[in-house]
Amino acid sequence: MRMEQPQFQLMDEDQLSVELIDAQYNLKKTRGQKNAKSLVILVNGIELAGKGEAVKQLREWVDPRYLRVKADKPQLAGPKQTLWQPYARFIPAEGQIMVLFGNWYSDLLGSAMQAESPLSDAQFDEYLQEMQAFEQDLKNNHVDVIKVWFDLSWKVLQKRLDAMDPSETHWHQLHGLDWRNRKEYDTLQRLRQRFTEDWFIIDGEDEQQRDQQFAQYILSALKHCPDHPARAKGRWKQAKIPEQLKHPSKTQAQPEDYKPELKKLTAKVAKAMRSDSRNVVILFEGMDAAGKGGAIKRIVKKLDPREYEIHTIAAPERFELSRPYLWRFWTKLQTDDDICIFDRSWYGRVLVERVEGFSSPVEWQRAYAEINRFEQSLVKHQTVIVKIWLAISKEEQAARFKAREDTPHKRFKITEEDWRNRERWDDYLKAAADMFEHTSTEEAPWHIIASDDKHTARVEVLKAILKQLQAE
């Protein structure tokens, strides 16, 4: 939807400043409240249209301590990450405001205009769709995304170029486009038209009007802090609990088979992961004592310790809680680690957070789609995702808990909380059933592995990884 561009009126500057600061502090106070939000302001446009000046003026009117500005070096679209990924770390916490000069749109335009290998319109639109989906997830998670395009007609742009001191050409020229080249200008304008209609367009010709239009627009965005929907729509339809979860198979591997096979598979998995040009993400979920640690040990046994990263996911920190739920995973997956193993994962949202009430029904019910989109974008950008649920029976868990309590050097592994969690056993099974139902996708299916017998489980985990690496 195109934003209503209201009848524009200049405001008294002092009044505008007072209102902005007021709104800024009100935003700050929403942190942790039911109307909490943060603001990302994406600033793009034609060179010399004055986006830098408008932000400068805005930062003078507001309290500059609570409006951060980032101007990253432009990046070209590459096969191995989404365009928004490098900027994920700048997503502000609730109550905060972040202006991004360099952002996923400037990178997209830059990539599309690249002389050597311009993007096709189809590719361009595909990237746009990916960004929109990401922005929708941001909005659902209390991050407002404000997109402003500073425009300038060809005529005025040329006049401004004429008036420029050549020594003043700045480092922030948009990807070194030639602003004297009419064809390039037209191409850029044509591409920009493909953006969604929720951009706010500001004509940069009149400087005073430009700065005020921008600031007033930000003001209206700051003032708009509605309460988040509290209740989920409709009734939740519980999926049926798979038999393998209720009664995991107890087949035991024969000891004489086990060792050589495990050894062979371990080497094979290491080789397969190492030689795969894609990144590999392996994640484990399952009840306590299901054997996640042991399975991980086998996966990494033949790897060099510098080749992989293990993330053990515990309760989020305060700074993570005030950002979109997936944020701590977006930022964890930005590194160059080719092989990432997660001991528990983003599925915490629909497992422990659902069962323990740490997230509201509206939040965990929304999470399935968010997680699917997230995984799809990873897969699309050359990542293999292997999702493993280790299924043990309630009796076997009890036996392992007791064995841990009886073994001096394993006693640390068992706490009161573990016993408490057991009481929620059936709730966890229900949550797991819904999770399989909604997130077992073609590109990232779940592998449910019976693990009452540790040896069989380890072998099956390795086989699942191999299967998925070769399946695609």
Added chain:
Amino acid sequence: MRMEQPQFQLMDEDQLSVELIDAQYNLKKTRGQKNAKSLVILVNGIELAGKGEAVKQLREWVDPRYLRVKADKPQLAGPKQTLWQPYARFIPAEGQIMVLFGNWYSDLLGSAMQAESPLSDAQFDEYLQEMQAFEQDLKNNHVDVIKVWFDLSWKVLQKRLDAMDPSETHWHQLHGLDWRNRKEYDTLQRLRQRFTEDWFIIDGEDEQQRDQQFAQYILSALKHCPDHPARAKGRWKQAKIPEQLKHPSKTQAQPEDYKPELKKLTAKVAKAMRSDSRNVVILFEGMDAAGKGGAIKRIVKKLDPREYEIHTIAAPERFELSRPYLWRFWTKLQTDDDICIFDRSWYGRVLVERVEGFSSPVEWQRAYAEINRFEQSLVKHQTVIVKIWLAISKEEQAARFKAREDTPHKRFKITEEDWRNRERWDDYLKAAADMFEHTSTEEAPWHIIASDDKHTARVEVLKAILKQLQAE
């Protein structure tokens, strides 16, 4: 002191593994306790001596989820940062273990051996001293630093090179040194001899012995978790409170003088900061309502919003509390921001934390030296530090608090806590007096600026910045 290399004995592998895991979990449990610590393991050595293999073996014996490994690309020593700075973000939280393959020592050796511009012995030793000071600060702040050198004689190295498949030359070759060159080998060994004596040297010739020596050494380090000293030594000598703090001057700028001078100074400061090749760090301390926000606004008024970063320092997060106090500043100053402004700063340790009892006497008394070392290393690596204390009188603060309460759009700025802090006024003055006494150094002096009159204060702040930028 050279570590005692005890009579070495091979242990049963299973036993070693059990003991390591046990010690690992004990370390984890120290988090937040009086014997809390974390472990950084620096791994360096001769190529093919087997440091990778030894760490791999260690990670098999321990629970790999709780032993992280980082192998960063080597960096050469540059003028603008200390060698440890790029690695500061990897400093583990209490209870954690981090192995660093790439680290400040590999970078130092790489820089020293650089064919084009090798470091002189004097430069080398200077870097070494800087690292030692840093490591001492880590140790004082509960981060144990374990340094292991994997050694290999020239003869064995050559034999191993002979046996190598040429296609197996790895990416982790140490800075592309030529390991067939005897002279280079000798130079490296000569340089390594200059290291301090707290390195643990492992001969890489015998593989089994190598792995066990390494693991047993880590085991002994893990087991050693003594309580931190609780009490400060000796009596604290309170510095005299400067007259300017007790009774800040109330001289008012004449309104007709003020505006043009402020404008001129604002432009001059912006120009000076921009044209200075060094980084600029400006920090503000002072009582609530002393005018920090207003002063910052004037400093940045003529800057492009992309040129500077403002850090507003509030209470630390949990993940920051479990690391050395200065950690959150080390990591904040790693960016390429040329101009950084701190609204409150690392001096919180000796101000609010001291007064409110958030840090123990032994911690805040130690902090003066830590802060001085930190600032010295910044100054040495081309950063100007401007430290400003805005001094207001108790009456003026009361007047400002009341004015805020009476102004609707400023009411948010004043809370119960602000009034409570006032009751500690004298304690804060004492803490400030000690801070000036111990941290006003030649390279980073304190500027105490009377700010009962806001206009005068803003002018004086700008003058102080100019003075310090030109003074050096």
